[in-house]
Amino acid sequence: MNFSESEESYYLYKEKGYEGEVNFDKWAVPLSVSEKMIFLNDVNLNQNNNHFQVDSFGFSSGTLHHFEVKNLEGDYSIDKGKWISPLGNPVKNPLIQVDKTETLINQLINNHSIPLTVKSHLILINPEFHLYNVPSNLPIVYPAQMNRFRNSLLHNSSKIRNADIRAAEKLLALNIGESNYSSVPKYRFDELRKGMVCPGCGEFYAEFKRVLCCGFCGGKEYSPDAILRSVEEFRFLFPDVRLTTVKIHEWCGIVKDERTIRIVLQKNFIYQKHSQCSYYI
Numbered sequence: 001m002n003f004s005e006s007e008e009s010y011y012l013y014k015e016k017g018y019e020g021e022v023n024f025d026k027w028a029v030p031l032s033v034s035e036k037m038i039f040l041n042d043v044n045l046n047q048n049n050n051h052f053q054v055d056s057f058g059f060s061s062g063t064l065h066h067f068e069v070k071n072l073e074g075d076y077s078i079d080k081g082k083w084i085s086p087l088g089n090p091v092k093n094p095l096i097q098v099d100k101t102e103t104l105i106n107q108l109i110n111n112h113s114i115p116l117t118v119k120s121h122l123i124l125i126n127p128e129f130h131l132y133n134v135p136s137n138l139p140i141v142y143p144a145q146m147n148r149f150r151n152s153l154l155h156n157s158s159k160i161r162n163a164d165i166r167a168a169e170k171l172l173a174l175n176i177g178e179s180n181y182s183s184v185p186k187y188r189f190d191e192l193r194k195g196m197v198c199p200g201c202g203e204f205y206a207e208f209k210r211v212l213c214c215g216f217c218g219g220k221e222y223s224p225d226a227i228l229r230s231v232e233e234f235r236f237l238f239p240d241v242r243l244t245t246v247k248i249h250e251w252c253g254i255v256k257d258e259r260t261i262r263i264v265l266q267k268n269f270i271y272q273k274h275s276q277c278s279y280y281i
């Protein structure tokens with residue numbers, strides 16, 4: 001669908017944040033495979049009606065590491081405690097968020113008698129990030145320090161103990177799931193571009209054939225698999241809309257013959273016959 005300018009910039013911001021979290025997960029692999037740390041990612045918590053989200057928790061040797069991951073890019077600077085973006089505009093100081101979250105985490109674990117010491121880290125993961133005029137005592141890990149930081153965690157942590165696992169389970173039980181302020185843009189069926197999308201790169205297939213071939217990444221996919229995947233995407237986006245051959249035919253866009261769609265639906269779903277409108281479940 002076409003985004004408004006503000007939707008587009010919000011979406012790009014979210015995408016960038018997500019990229020940062022994925023890179024953080026990759027960075028964290030040696031800590032989990034060596035059983036030095038247990039990770040809980042993307043945890044939504046509630047302390048005294050304050051909803052807050054934590055990018056990543058790491059449990060290790062009685063310490064609860066709180067990782068706030070930012071994927072900021074470019075040259076930032078600090079001026080009288082304010083963070084200034086590469087374009088010279090003041091931006092939200094991420095350290096204030098880290099502080100606030102740390103306070104809430106401490107209250108929460110005290111209330112639930114989870115005996116851990118909280119250590120917060122602001123992880124600036126983008127290799128193209130730099131910050132000028134920084135006092136040295138801030139809990140920031142810069143891109144160039146990531147490997148040394150991980151080595152020191154590996155070196156200073158002992159193997160995970162049962163107490164760490166129990167603490168992680170307790171905190172996981174407090175996760176309230178998807179936060180209610182995570183917003184998905186509103187969309188309607190008729191507003192969305194119809195077609196079939198390559199699972200490898202997200203681009204639309206140009207043409208429907210027995211084997212679909214992506215003109216962008218060269219990925220190949222057997223057509224019934226591609227139709228079935230499109231059906232799953234449709235069901236995910238429109239859980240309340242009935243699954244019919246006509247609807248999926250329209251959704252897939254490039255499939256000429258409705259019968260091709262019907263065969264896939266018949267094979268994978270149960271036909272519900274009704275006099276007015278028959279559909280699949």
Ligand SMILES: [Zn+2]
Pocket residue numbers: 198199200201202203214215216217218219
């Ligand atoms: Zn592709």
